[in-house]
Amino acid sequence: MTGFLDTPGGAGGGPDPGVESFWQAVTGWGLSARRGGGAFATLLPGDGDACLRVQVVGDSPARAHLDLHVDDVAAAAAEVAALGATLVAAEDGLVVSRSPAGIVFCLVRWGGERRRPAPVRWPGGQSSVVDQLCLDLPGAVHDREAGFWAAVTGWERRSSDLPEFSWLERPAGLGLRLLLQRTGGEVAGVHVDLACDDVDAEVERHVGWGAVVVRRVPGDWTTLRDPAGREYCVTGRSPLPA
Known part of the structure; x- marks a missing residue:
């Protein structure tokens, strides 16, 4: 993927x-x-x-x-x-x-890709890597859409400790996993997530390159906008392979 x-x-x-x-x-x-x-x-x-x-x-x-x-x-x-x-x-x-x-x-x-990218360690001491695509699913379509993606990929759906989130278990070596988010919006979409071991330090680094903070969920993730206005998230999940 x-x-x-x-x-x-x-x-x-x-x-x-x-x-x-x-x-x-x-x-x-x-x-x-x-x-x-x-x-x-x-x-x-x-x-x-x-x-x-x-x-x-x-x-x-x-x-x-x-x-x-x-x-x-x-x-x-x-x-x-x-x-x-x-x-x-x-x-x-x-x-x-x-x-x-x-x-x-x-x-x-498929071109034979099978090696997950390694995290990058930054001068601030934190490590990060892009490793997730989040499907933003309005409540009215969430259940059908979650079932669709589980069937398309054949990946097992896992529950999160936050009720609005679940994810599909990716095969070993795959660079990206799929997160499913129940939203209050009306239009389904996709955004990119980075995993890191120090959200505050990583967010500061992104802001230094031109990102704008949209919202913070302390201890979990921060949503930002890139210079084109596209939202993405920096999350506190471990950047190391599970």
């Missing part, structure tokens, strides 16, 4: 260098050569397989989506359709679908 940071184009419709530099700085990961006519690039961890990419999109707002990497794209597309997904677009090696709650996701060929 890969997370995508979808950002409206900068001057001339190309990538926004400030936003991409921000994500390189806060992850500590490099940026690959661009592809797809310049629309796509991959954030490259120093140790482990890539699980986060950037994409230039033609519309606002800045947002995130996920790709599922599969052995057989056509067969997987038929399976997710049977589970309630709606086809958006298809081409060789790529199918774009929409979940029952409206979350856009892609099916692409």
